Amino acid sequence: MAQKKIGKQTVKFQNPPSIISTASIVGPKEGEGPLKEYFDIILEDDLYDQDSWEKAESKMLEDAMKMAIKNAKLLEEQIEYILAGDLLNQIISSSFAVRQLQRPYFGLYGACSTMTESLSLGSMIVDGGFADNVLCATSSHFCTAERQYRFPLELGNQRPFTSQWTVTGAGAAVISANGSGPYITHVTTGKIVDPGIKDVNNMGAAMAPAAADTIIQHFEDTGFNVDDYDLIITGDLSGIGKPIAEELILTKGIDISTIYKDCGIEIFDGKRQDTHAGGSGCGCSASVFAGYLYKELKKGKYNRILLVSTGALHSPVSANQGESIPGIAHAVTISNVIS
Amino acid sequence: MAQKKIGKQTVKFQNPPSIISTASIVGPKEGEGPLKEYFDIILEDDLYDQDSWEKAESKMLEDAMKMAIKNAKLLEEQIEYILAGDLLNQIISSSFAVRQLQRPYFGLYGACSTMTESLSLGSMIVDGGFADNVLCATSSHFCTAERQYRFPLELGNQRPFTSQWTVTGAGAAVISANGSGPYITHVTTGKIVDPGIKDVNNMGAAMAPAAADTIIQHFEDTGFNVDDYDLIITGDLSGIGKPIAEELILTKGIDISTIYKDCGIEIFDGKRQDTHAGGSGCGCSASVFAGYLYKELKKGKYNRILLVSTGALHSPVSANQGESIPGIAHAVTISNVIS
Incomplete structure (x- = not known):
């Protein structure tokens, strides 16, 4: 191997x-x-x-x-x-x-x-x-x-x-190759998971099973426990997708609820800012990572996090042709110490 | 380094x-x-x-x-x-x-x-x-x-x-990681080169400078001579772009003309098949590589080739907004022997 x-x-x-x-x-x-x-x-x-x-x-x-x-x-x-x-x-x-x-x-x-x-x-x-x-x-x-x-x-x-x-x-x-952290220590690459959702206004639900699949696989592959992380944060599952992912992961006996957040929920004040289920887009996990997460890692608020950006791999053409929305999620361990 | x-x-x-x-x-x-x-x-x-x-x-x-x-x-x-x-x-x-x-x-x-x-x-x-x-x-x-x-x-x-x-x-x-070749021995990754062409019906000319840039850089980085290759083949410069690339490379004193082909020219019989400047598309270099080139490498007609797929990184939106067509080309050395 x-x-x-x-x-x-x-x-x-x-x-x-x-x-x-x-x-x-x-x-x-x-x-x-x-x-x-x-x-x-x-x-x-x-x-x-x-x-x-x-x-x-x-x-x-x-x-x-x-x-x-x-x-x-x-x-x-x-x-x-x-x-x-x-x-x-x-x-x-x-x-x-x-x-x-x-x-x-x-x-x-x-x-x-x-x-x-x-x-x-x-x-x-x-x-x-x-x-x-x-x-x-x-x-x-x-x-x-x-x-x-x-x-x-x-x-x-x-x-x-x-x-x-x-x-x-x-x-x-x-x-x-040179630097004193935070380090990227592990990478878990996602497979496409398609729960068959065709509503392009409900991408959180379409992506949640892919996020769950990658996070479960990450724990299985690495042998890590939930306690090994200060934070697990998905990209943009937001208000609809986050509880679905959490529940799917719990079915495998892994309870991430105490340390689990989602960039799409963190970036907006949903009620005050009228953003409905929450934020999305490539720029969501990118700006939350490059802004908030990186700076809090440097300050030591977090010492090891799992960042799991989530993607909906459809297009207007595929949706118009009756296809469902395939989801994918890639996880990256970012840590202040090399384990 | x-x-x-x-x-x-x-x-x-x-x-x-x-x-x-x-x-x-x-x-x-x-x-x-x-x-x-x-x-x-x-x-x-x-x-x-x-x-x-x-x-x-x-x-x-x-x-x-x-x-x-x-x-x-x-x-x-x-x-x-x-x-x-x-x-x-x-x-x-x-x-x-x-x-x-x-x-x-x-x-x-x-x-x-x-x-x-x-x-x-x-x-x-x-x-x-x-x-x-x-x-x-x-x-x-x-x-x-x-x-x-x-x-x-x-x-x-x-x-x-x-x-x-x-x-x-x-x-x-x-x-x-296991196998007896053909091997990928070197990779030269392209930069974006944009000659300012805005005619979306002339992609060969838009991509040719990027192909030339990557091929010139490949020779400079590796120290290889033209004689080290049996074939240099670009992806889809076709009838318009191929002579431009060849000439741009010649300005650096490198004459590839005797061993230089283009997948877009090889795949069609332009006159009989009415394909104008020639073939293009991701599938052009992909099918010519996976079909023709790989099989001829296995047979030993070629022993070392440089495959240079070429891309035009525009979109209908960028073209409609008045942008030119950025080109890129990535080169891969495929060889029956490890040098």
Whole structure:
């Protein structure tokens, strides 16, 4: 068996890569939420001085990437790979952002699971001895996602209470072979789990079984107990999906309830901010990770967390052709100590 | 410097992964082209017994993946990661195909560069000690791509002579830590190069500078000469882009003309088949690699090749918003001997 593989879907790094910097940028609404103190930049206007929302999203991602590099005290030339993706068709936010950086680039698509997809592959690249510094990044934007996936905002459609609010935000992190943590010590890569849900306004329920599957597998593969973590946090299951995931995990005798949160619930004050089931989008777990989680790890509030970004792998075309919504979730252990 | 990195953008594997099997499926038109003898399955009808072209593309990819696993004499459970992507919005062809396999999955988007993107990351995962068997795959379909990127086929629009014909095809390969070659020995990962071209019917010209950039960098990083290769083959520059790339590379004093081919030119008989500048799409380099190139490597006609899949990272939205077409190209050295 491959030397760094443990169990069925997990790898344990021999030289765990260090997250040496992050950067986060969010929109005005996210900047009024409970985590506002943690973001590096809060936009005053979600057009960000660009002439389209798509260009604004790309600019937000570009600036987050550049800021993460600066925060790492590196030059752009020292970044050996960029791993990035987003929700837009042909991941144009990422490609046009990366165009400004001129570094070797692997484009990813994992829907809202992209942040941990990039951290997983980025860590493998560093631990595998292929690079010293890798930049991982992703973004989403409420206005670009709404008009691509649902309706033009100008229509003012009503949204059902199961629907989620796509986070306008970007997060970036530099992973390095050199550094003093927090470290990425384990990666559990998800399989597609499709519970057969066809309601595109209920993505939390569609993704919850995938999150549960990955978290259960993570415990099985690593032999960790719930006590080994200070926090388990999913990407964007929000108000509908989080209790489903928690219950599915409990059926295997694992009670995560005391340490389990969801980025989509944390980023907004749902009632005050009228975000229905909660936040979603690649930028949700990306900005919560790069803002809140990373900073609280550095401060020592958390010492070991399991970050599990969650993705719904459908498209408007697949939904219109009667397909259900496949879910996926990738888990990454981030720890201040190497175990 | 990271131990397996050579030069600026290249890695050299310590234990080069072996390509232990491939599989290729193409549409009826590709099955009438010059490479027809090499494909494993030629569809009689491009709907492939499905009720939409999108579902047909996904089925084609699923079947190619399953066939590659079978050809490798492995069980599905022995595949530790699937790395796949395609051209459709939210890469639905890949996600719905992978849903049928229940294996850990990283979704990729590199437009038509996806085959070598997946081979690059897949090789790093194997050489890095994270897995013994990884499945790399991609697809494209003329009918899904036309209606997504350009016009509904029913309109019967005329196509300019610079335009290319998206290949209906899927290719898959199993990369393994165990095997007797052909081996993936080096990977040179591309940067985005954007020559400012805005004509979405001239993607060959838009991608050619990226291909040239990666090939020049590959020679610089590795110290290889043109004589070290039996064949250099780009993905889908076709009739317009190939001579541009060749000339750009010549400006650096490197004359690849005697051993340089392009998958988009090889797959169709342009004049007889009315494909204008030539073939394109993720499935172009994927099926030519999995069909023709792999089989000729096994037979010893070629002993060492450089496969350079090329991608145009635009979208209809970015084009409509006035953006140019960013290009990217990833190069992979495939060799019967480990150098």
